[in-house]
Amino acid sequence: MSSGELIDSFVVPVHPHTVLAPEKNEGWGRLRQAYDLAAKRIEESGADLLIIYSTTWPSIIGHQIQADPNPEWVMVDHDFHDLGSINYSFNIDADFAHAWNKSNKERGLQSRTVAYKGFPIDVGSVVALTLLNPDNKIPAVIVSSNVYSNRSETTVLAKACLDVIKSTGRKAVAVTAMSLSNRMFTENIDPKDDKIHSLKDDEWNRKILEFLNEGRLEDVSQLSRTIHRQIRVQKVVTFKPMWWLSAMNENRNNLTGEVLAYEALNGAGGAVVHLNPTPSGVGDKEYDEDDVEVFAGERGVLDTHLESDETNDHNQPSKNTNQGPELWDPTEAEGSVNTDSAPKPVGAYPHARKVGDLIYLSGVGPRQPGTNAIPGGPIHDSSGAPLEYDIKAQTQAVIDNITRILEEAGSSINNVLDVTSFLIDMDRDFAGYNEVWAETLGKVGPTRTTLAIRALPTPIAVEMKVIAKA
Amino acid sequence: MTRGEIVAGCLAPHPPHLVYAENPPQNEPTAEGGWEQLRWGYERLRDSLSDIDYDVIVVLSPHWQTYVGTHFLGLPHFKNLSVDPVFPNLFRYNYDLNIDVDLSKQICDKAKDAGLTVKMMNNPDFRIDYGTITTGHMFNPKWDKPMVVISSNRSSAYYSVDVMQEMMMELGKATRDAILDSGKKAVVLASNSLSHRHFTTESEVPEDMSKEHITSHAMHLWDMRMIEYMRTGQSQRIIDEMPEFTEQAIAESDGGGFTWLLSTLDIPTYPAILHGYGTIIGTGNAIVEWPVYKHKEGEK
Numbered sequence: 001m002s003s004g005e006l007i008d009s010f011v012v013p014v015h016p017h018t019v020l021a022p023e024k025n026e027g028w029g030r031l032r033q034a035y036d037l038a039a040k041r042i043e044e045s046g047a048d049l050l051i052i053y054s055t056t057w058p059s060i061i062g063h064q065i066q067a068d069p070n071p072e073w074v075m076v077d078h079d080f081h082d083l084g085s086i087n088y089s090f091n092i093d094a095d096f097a098h099a100w101n102k103s104n105k106e107r108g109l110q111s112r113t114v115a116y117k118g119f120p121i122d123v124g125s126v127v128a129l130t131l132l133n134p135d136n137k138i139p140a141v142i143v144s145s146n147v148y149s150n151r152s153e154t155t156v157l158a159k160a161c162l163d164v165i166k167s168t169g170r171k172a173v174a175v176t177a178m179s180l181s182n183r184m185f186t187e188n189i190d191p192k193d194d195k196i197h198s199l200k201d202d203e204w205n206r207k208i209l210e211f212l213n214e215g216r217l218e219d220v221s222q223l224s225r226t227i228h229r230q231i232r233v234q235k236v237v238t239f240k241p242m243w244w245l246s247a248m249n250e251n252r253n254n255l256t257g258e259v260l261a262y263e264a265l266n267g268a269g270g271a272v273v274h275l276n277p278t279p280s281g282v283g284d285k286e287y288d289e290d291d292v293e294v295f296a297g298e299r300g301v302l303d304t305h306l307e308s309d310e311t312n313d314h315n316q317p318s319k320n321t322n323q324g325p326e327l328w329d330p331t332e333a334e335g336s337v338n339t340d341s342a343p344k345p346v347g348a349y350p351h352a353r354k355v356g357d358l359i360y361l362s363g364v365g366p367r368q369p370g371t372n373a374i375p376g377g378p379i380h381d382s383s384g385a386p387l388e389y390d391i392k393a394q395t396q397a398v399i400d401n402i403t404r405i406l407e408e409a410g411s412s413i414n415n416v417l418d419v420t421s422f423l424i425d426m427d428r429d430f431a432g433y434n435e436v437w438a439e440t441l442g443k444v445g446p447t448r449t450t451l452a453i454r455a456l457p458t459p460i461a462v463e464m465k466v467i468a469k470a
Numbered sequence: 471m472t473r474g475e476i477v478a479g480c481l482a483p484h485p486p487h488l489v490y491a492e493n494p495p496q497n498e499p500t501a502e503g504g505w506e507q508l509r510w511g512y513e514r515l516r517d518s519l520s521d522i523d524y525d526v527i528v529v530l531s532p533h534w535q536t537y538v539g540t541h542f543l544g545l546p547h548f549k550n551l552s553v554d555p556v557f558p559n560l561f562r563y564n565y566d567l568n569i570d571v572d573l574s575k576q577i578c579d580k581a582k583d584a585g586l587t588v589k590m591m592n593n594p595d596f597r598i599d600y601g602t603i604t605t606g607h608m609f610n611p612k613w614d615k616p617m618v619v620i621s622s623n624r625s626s627a628y629y630s631v632d633v634m635q636e637m638m639m640e641l642g643k644a645t646r647d648a649i650l651d652s653g654k655k656a657v658v659l660a661s662n663s664l665s666h667r668h669f670t671t672e673s674e675v676p677e678d679m680s681k682e683h684i685t686s687h688a689m690h691l692w693d694m695r696m697i698e699y700m701r702t703g704q705s706q707r708i709i710d711e712m713p714e715f716t717e718q719a720i721a722e723s724d725g726g727g728f729t730w731l732l733s734t735l736d737i738p739t740y741p742a743i744l745h746g747y748g749t750i751i752g753t754g755n756a757i758v759e760w761p762v763y764k765h766k767e768g769e770k
Contacts, residue, residue: 060556060751061672074595078621079536085595110671116558118551120597148670184537186628187587233537233627266538381686383752385667385720 004170006162006248006277008045009255010038011212011241012132013270014056014124014177016075019131020083024191027263034261034272035131041274042132042173049093049172050133050140051161053244056124056177059144062110063157066121066142067097073118075126079184080266088126093139096164100141103160108295109153124177132175148384151224151243152292158247159293174248176241180205180262180269181231189266197267204231205269209262212273215255215280221246231269249277251291256280325457327372339408342401343367346457351405354470359409361466363422366397367458369404378459379424391432394462399440402466415469416446422463426452429461471653476646477524479735480515481700481728481758482609482659484531484601485750486554486561488512491677494611498562504677511746511757512608518743522763524655526570527610527617528577528645528734531661532725533601534621537628539587540641541621542574545594554600560676565603570616573652577618580644586637591621605661618656620645622725631713631724638726639709642733649734658734660727664696665689665719665754672751685752692719693747693754700742700758705732719754740765 013031017024022032042050057064072089097113104111125142133140143161146153165172181201196202204227211220220227221242228239249255256279260272325346330338337352337359345351345362352361366375376393380386403413419441423429430450437448446466456463489497491504534541546569554561578588602619620641626634649656667685684690692715699708708715709732716723723729732738738760745757 057555060668061670076593076596078534078599079538079541081541081591081593081596082589085593112559114558116553116562118562119553119558120555122555146670148668183628186538186625188538188589233624381688383667383669383685385686387688 004165004168004172006165006174007047007171008042008277009174009245009249009275010042010132011176011178011245011271011273011275012038012128013265013272014054014127014179015265015268015270016077016080016083016086016123016127017265019086019127021191025194027194028191028265030261031263031265031270031272032131037260038272038274039132039134043137045171045173047138047171047173049096049165049170050129050138050175051172052125052128052140052142052175052177053145053241054122054124054128054142054177055145055179055241057122057142057144059146060148062112063104063146063149064144065097065101065111065113066092066115066119067094067101067113068092068115068117068119069094071119071121073120075121075123077123086126086130088121088130089136090121090129091136091139093141096139096168096170097141099164099168100143100161103163104157107156107160107293109156109160128175128177145240149240153295154240154243155247155292156295158244162248174245176245178241179265180208180271182268183231183233185267194264194266196264196269201231201269205262205271209259209271209273212257212275213259215257215275216253217242217246217249217255217257217275218251218253221251245275249275252277254279337405337409339405341369341404341408343369343372352409354409357470359406359411359468359470361402361405361468363463363465364398364401364405365456365458365460365463366394366401367460368397374458374460379461380459389461391429391461392436394460395433395436396440398462398464399436402464406468409470411468411470413441414444416441416444416466417469418447418467419449420465421448421450422453422456422465423450424453424455424461433462474650474652474654474656476649476734477522477655477657477763478519479658479731479760479762480609480660481731481756482515482529482605482661483508483663483755483757484533484604484661485663485753485755486557486600486604487676487750489563489604489607490560494607496564496607499560501677502675504679505682505748505750507748508746508750508755508757511748514745515757515759516609518745518759518761519657524615524657526573526654526656527606527615527659528573528620528649528656529602529605529617529659529661530620530622530727530730531599531601531605532622532722532727533599534619535624535725536621537624539589540581540623541589541591542578543569543598543619544571544574544590544592545569546571548596548598550597552598552600552603561600561604563600563603563607565598567598567606567613568616570618573648573654573656574618576648576652577620577645580648581641584640584644586640586644601661605659609659622727624725626716626724626726631716634724634726635709635712635729638729639733641726642730645730645734646736658731660731662722662725662727663750663753663755664693664721664723666722667720667752669752682749683752684749684754689719689754692721693756697744697747697756697758700756701744703739703741705735705737705739708732709737735760735762738762738765
């Protein structure tokens with residue numbers, strides 16, 4: 001069998017107006033025409049699988065994949081029930097759903113299929129499949145959008161899907177059912193008065209569509225968090241579909257894009273966009289984050305781990321009394337500098353190493369020696385829920401740990417030459433970190449580089465890599 | 471006409487696990503049990519009100535989420551299958567319930583007069599959300615009382631918890647006025663959890679209680695703080711701290727039901743009765759009764 005591939009992608013709106021009331025507003029009618037054009041292109045493409053990632057199907061326990069071969073029911077929108085009902089009967093590729101579910105699990109994701117009579121297919125999926133696949137000629141699969149998933153999890157979800165597309169030789173089309181700006185009018189409006197809720201939302205939508213029109217999908221993906229903050233109401237699911245769609249397209253920025261329509265749907269931004277994998281656009285891959293292959297998130301959260309106080313063998317990880325990876329005794333080699341006054345490493349390495357007139361320190365965080373406590377608090381709890389923390393307290397603790405390691409090496413904080421700092425949230429933390437720096441190392445005068453990174457191994461916000469004079 | 475009356479108000483959470491664990495004939499999946507502390511809490515609530523006469527149950531569920539105003543079920547009868555889109559393995563429930571359309575319209579009209587955006591839901595194909603069904607079943611498994619079902623307007627998402635509270639305070643007053651004007655005796659239910667951070671994994675046997683605990687100590691502290699306010703009649707403090715509670719405990723009070731309930735009860739200053747507290751996939755849930763019938767007007 002020849003290797004399968006993703007042959008096309010589409011972004012489509014979720015509101016029921018395009019199915020139930022396209023005649024009531026010219027813009028809704030234009031979106032419907034664009035939907036019909038997308039359906040024609042999909043049919044002509046020779047696709048044999050439609051994959052819907054729907055933002056209106058939230059899930060909590062990992063991701064869910066529809067696996068009922070023929071789900072049938074009547075869908076009524078929670079808000080726009082007065083527009084009418086949509087009867088649906090879809091052709092679902094249950095075999096693909098099960099294979100994707102298996103692939104998800106192999107890549108570390110929490111995942112399950114659902115196949116229950118009367119399962120309420122969400123409005124976004126119903127609208128997308130009704131209009132893109134009106135005769136059910138192409139088998140489809142639908143996946144939920146997890147409420148808590150981050151970019152890594154969403155990226156791995158796409159990679160697991162691609163695994164199955166390739167191994168089964170399918171010619172697949174990926175569809176994200178989503179809004180751009182999602183702020184609707186909160187009062188009833190006359191359909192003829194519909195418009196994008198605000199000029200600001202409209203400008204952001206047009207910027208997103210400018211990128212997509214140039215095939216710069218990965219750029220939009222990288223802007224997802226910013227877009228969410230700027231033009232998204234915090235409903236159940238955040239602006240994640242672009243993470244999934246970009247990963248489905250191998251995080252490319254040189255797709256061939258075409259915006260087929262952009263209109264308001266009760267104030268929200270609705271667009272039909274076609275993204276073809278044929279190389280074009282303005283740039284190549286510019287992937288900005290860890291290219292995660294396997295998800296290693298909140299496994300084991302249901303289990304209670306008992307603390308242990310046993311003595312550990314040298315160079316073997318010890319039980320951690322705090323959240324995060326297991327702790328190790330620092331390694332010994334020529335020139336190694338280790339101290340009980342610094343926190344234990346999270347791998348097999350020393351606290352520092354002296355070579356000639358220089359001392360190289362391993363990355364130093366704020367954890368406290370002995371207790372492993374984090375001054376200023378951890379950045380998230382054991383389940384991954386974000387917590388408030390004090391970046392200044394964490395930064396000061398890092399510098400205190402550096403001081404202790406250098407003193408163990410017979411040097412001092414005043415001999416620091418060069419520092420590379422890592423922050424997990426530059427926007428939030430740079431100012432506080434910089435303030436503590438100015439009062440401490442800033443007075444010593446080392447060169448400095450500050451980088452934003454996605455995460456550190458323990459729930460801390462700052463780490464420093466130091467080179468000092470012996 | 472005799473003046474209407476609110477005989478009781480309750481915090482009545484809706485995780486479908488409770489119905490699943492009860493094994494009622496209407497629900498398709500079967501369980502070995504589980505979450506007894508909460509299910510027995512509902513039993514105590516039902517016993518507590520068993521001798522109290524009332525005509526109608528008014529419920530606000532955070533799982534009928536509306537963004538364009540507040541909506542009210544507007545047809546006299548609904549019969550269908552409710553499948554939980556998040557936990558379909560646990561909840562596939564055949565429901566059959568009656569609506570007090572007159573009272574629904576009265577509350578809707580009062581809310582409109584107060585400046586709120588409202589809409590009656592008159593589509594016969596509409597499926598009732600599983601939050602309403604779960605709370606309805608756990609509170610009144612006989613389904614022998616008509617209901618008024620109110621949607622959860624997501625103004626906390628669109629604006630802020632403060633705006634949500636302003637709107638829900640108005641909706642509560644409108645609900646109260648309409649009930650008093652109707653001549654009917656009503657129980658009002660807010661169908662929501664307290665802290666609301668879920669686990670993202672599920673044990674192989676969902677009712678395995680050895681896996682059940684609060685998501686974090688911070689969530690526990692917030693839940694206990696709120697329960698203590700309820701137990702000691704400090705409703706105003708709940709209202710005052712609702713923004714912090716909602717944000718820091720990721721509480722389901724974001725749906726407005728808790729504020730609406732307290733407003734409907736006219737911010738009670740008498741102690742509420744805690745019938746049960748427990749966690750469900752990490753979220754905090756309390757079953758609480760404000761026995762209004764024991765506290766006449768002017769004696770609260």
